[in-house]
Amino acid sequence: MALAVLGVAVATVAGHAARANATTVGFVYLVVILFTAARFGFRASVAASLAATACYNYFFLPPAGTWTIADPENWAALAAFLVASVLVSRLVASERRRAEEAEARRREVEALAAEREKFLEERAHLEALRESDALKTSLLRAVSHDLRTPLTAIRLGLEGLRRSSADSHDIDRISAETERLSRRIDNLLAMARLDAGTYVPRPEPAPPADLFRATLEALPLVLSGRTIQVTVAPDTPDALADPALAVEILANLLENAARAAPGEAALELAAEPDPADRGRLRLDVRDRGAGVPPDVKRAAASGVSPAEAGRAGLGLTICSSLARAMGGTVVLLDRPGGGTIARLDLPAAEGASA
Amino acid sequence: MTRGLATILVVDDDPAIRRGLAAELSAAGYETLEAADGEEGFRLGAAHEPDLVLTDLAMPVADGFELITRLRVTGKTPIIVLSVRGGDADKIRALDLGADDFVVKPFSVPELLARVRAQLRRHADENAAGVLEFPGLMLDRERRRLVVEGKEIRLTPTELAILELLASHAGKPITIRQIIGRVWHGAPGTTPDAVRVHVGSLRKKIEPDPARPRYIVTEPWVGYRFVAEPL
Numbered sequence: 001m002a003l004a005v006l007g008v009a010v011a012t013v014a015g016h017a018a019r020a021n022a023t024t025v026g027f028v029y030l031v032v033i034l035f036t037a038a039r040f041g042f043r044a045s046v047a048a049s050l051a052a053t054a055c056y057n058y059f060f061l062p063p064a065g066t067w068t069i070a071d072p073e074n075w076a077a078l079a080a081f082l083v084a085s086v087l088v089s090r091l092v093a094s095e096r097r098r099a100e101e102a103e104a105r106r107r108e109v110e111a112l113a114a115e116r117e118k119f120l121e122e123r124a125h126l127e128a129l130r131e132s133d134a135l136k137t138s139l140l141r142a143v144s145h146d147l148r149t150p151l152t153a154i155r156l157g158l159e160g161l162r163r164s165s166a167d168s169h170d171i172d173r174i175s176a177e178t179e180r181l182s183r184r185i186d187n188l189l190a191m192a193r194l195d196a197g198t199y200v201p202r203p204e205p206a207p208p209a210d211l212f213r214a215t216l217e218a219l220p221l222v223l224s225g226r227t228i229q230v231t232v233a234p235d236t237p238d239a240l241a242d243p244a245l246a247v248e249i250l251a252n253l254l255e256n257a258a259r260a261a262p263g264e265a266a267l268e269l270a271a272e273p274d275p276a277d278r279g280r281l282r283l284d285v286r287d288r289g290a291g292v293p294p295d296v297k298r299a300a301a302s303g304v305s306p307a308e309a310g311r312a313g314l315g316l317t318i319c320s321s322l323a324r325a326m327g328g329t330v331v332l333l334d335r336p337g338g339g340t341i342a343r344l345d346l347p348a349a350e351g352a353s354a
Numbered sequence: 355m356t357r358g359l360a361t362i363l364v365v366d367d368d369p370a371i372r373r374g375l376a377a378e379l380s381a382a383g384y385e386t387l388e389a390a391d392g393e394e395g396f397r398l399g400a401a402h403e404p405d406l407v408l409t410d411l412a413m414p415v416a417d418g419f420e421l422i423t424r425l426r427v428t429g430k431t432p433i434i435v436l437s438v439r440g441g442d443a444d445k446i447r448a449l450d451l452g453a454d455d456f457v458v459k460p461f462s463v464p465e466l467l468a469r470v471r472a473q474l475r476r477h478a479d480e481n482a483a484g485v486l487e488f489p490g491l492m493l494d495r496e497r498r499r500l501v502v503e504g505k506e507i508r509l510t511p512t513e514l515a516i517l518e519l520l521a522s523h524a525g526k527p528i529t530i531r532q533i534i535g536r537v538w539h540g541a542p543g544t545t546p547d548a549v550r551v552h553v554g555s556l557r558k559k560i561e562p563d564p565a566r567p568r569y570i571v572t573e574p575w576v577g578y579r580f581v582a583e584p585l
Contacts, residue, residue: 144438145412145438148438148459148460149368149370149371149459150370151459151460152371152374152459152460152461153368153370153371153374155460155461155462155463156370156371156374156375156377156378156463157370157374159374159378159463160374160377160378160381163381178460182460202575204574204575205547205550206572206574207554207557207567207572209564209565209566209567210567210571210572210574212565212566213566213567213571214574217465220462220464220465221462230565230566231565232564232565243572243574243575244574271565
C-alpha cells in the first residue's frame, strides 16, 4: 500500500517537474495503478486510484494547485479516470487471483505426482519382498532336498554295513544319531519356514492317538528297548492342530524325556481334556528323570527366553514357537513323585471326537 | 505269494540312494532293476514287467508324476512313491494319479520293506474271494459280517462300507476324496468332517485299544490307511 502511494507521489513529482500535460500524466498514473493491482491486489489499487485522482485534480487539472476544477470537460475527464483506474484494478486483480489459483493447482498436481512416485516405489518394494519370499521358498526347498538326500543315502549305507558287520552296536548308535540329525534339520526348516511365512500351519481335527502313534514312529531308534505307556482319557476331544507341527513337537519332547530319564523306567504319553477349559486339551510327555533342569526354571522365573538357558532351553524354545504357530503352548512341570511333565496344550476341535 | 522272486524297479536320480535301495531290496530277497529317471524307468518297466515300482518324484527327465501316469495307462503294477517331508500336495497328486503308497525321506529301511510287502500282498490278494482276513480281524464281504478278536461286531452300513473300502486296499492310503466318491458316491454336501466322524465311530468299535489304533491309521491331510500288519 505504501509502495502504491509512493508510486503515485513519484509520478506526480516527475510529471510536475517535466511540466507534462494532463493527458500524459493521466496515462502514467494508470500504469502505476495497473502495476499496483498486479502486484498488491484490488484494495491497494483502489487506494492508489483514489490518491491518483486527488493528485491529478490538485496538481494538473487547471487551475492547478487548487481542488477546484474550472472546465466541466475536466470533471468528465477526472470521473473517467477514476472509473478507468478502478476497472483496471478489478481486471488485473482477478487475473492475479486466477494466476494464484493456477499456481495452487500446479502445486496440487505436483503433490499428487510425488504421491504417485512414492506409491510406485512402495509397490516396487513390495514386489521385491515378494520375490525375496519366493527366493526364500525355493532356497528352503533346495536346502531341505540337499540335506535330506545325503541323509537318506547315509541311512541306506548304514543298513548295508549292518548286514555285513558282526557287531551292530556302533551302527545302531550312528543310525540313532542320523535320526536325531534329520529331526534337527526338520526343526530348523520348520522354524525357518514359519519365520519366512512360507509355511502356514494347516490345523485339522487330529485324534491324540494318531498324533502319539506318529510320534512313536518318528523315533524308532531312540526308543528301541524303551517301554512307552500310551493313555488317552475317554472324554478327550480331538486336537485342532497342524499334525506335522504337533508330531514334531511331541517327538522333540519325547526324545528329551528319553535322554533325561535313561534306563528302564517307562515313558508316558498321555492325553486328557484341560480341566480348566473345555475348549482345550493336554498332550503330556512324562518321565521319571531328574525333573525340570534348574537353568530352565531360573530362566522362566526371571522372564528371560529359555533359549538362553542352554541346550534343554533351546529345544523348549523351538517347541514353544512351533506350538504358538497353531495356538498352543509348551510348558515343563515338575512331576509329582519325581520327573518331568512336558505339556503341549492345544485347542480342541469342535464337534464329535473321532 | 511271489516273494523272493518278485522284481522291483527302483527309479531315482540320486545314484547313492538308488544303489542303496537296490542293495537293501536284494538283501531282502528281491530282484532289482535301476533307472535314473522316469524315461528310463518307463522303458525298463515295459521291457521287464516288474512286480513293483519304487519311484522318486522330482527327476530331471520325465518326473515321477509322468512315470505314474504312463504306467497306469498300461497296468496295475503297485507303485510306491519316495516323497519329501511337507510335500502333502505332491503325495495326494501322486495317489490320485494312481500311486499306491508313499514313504517320506529319510525313511527307515524296515518301514520301507514293510510297505513293499504290504503292496505285493495286496496286489496278489486283489482278486481274492469275499472274505478279507487279517491278524485278529475278519471281514466277510458277502455276509456283511465283521469279527474282531473272536467277537462279532455290528457296524452301520456307512461304517461297513468305509471299512470294506479301506480293508480291501490294505496298506494303501485312501484319500478323503476317494472315500466320499466310493462310500457316498460323491453325494453333494458330504464333507471331510462327516468322513472323520464316521471313521471315528468305526475306530471306536474295532480298535482293541483306542490309545493305540492298530487297524486304521490317519494319514494327515491325506486320508486313512488300513494297516495289514503292525509296521
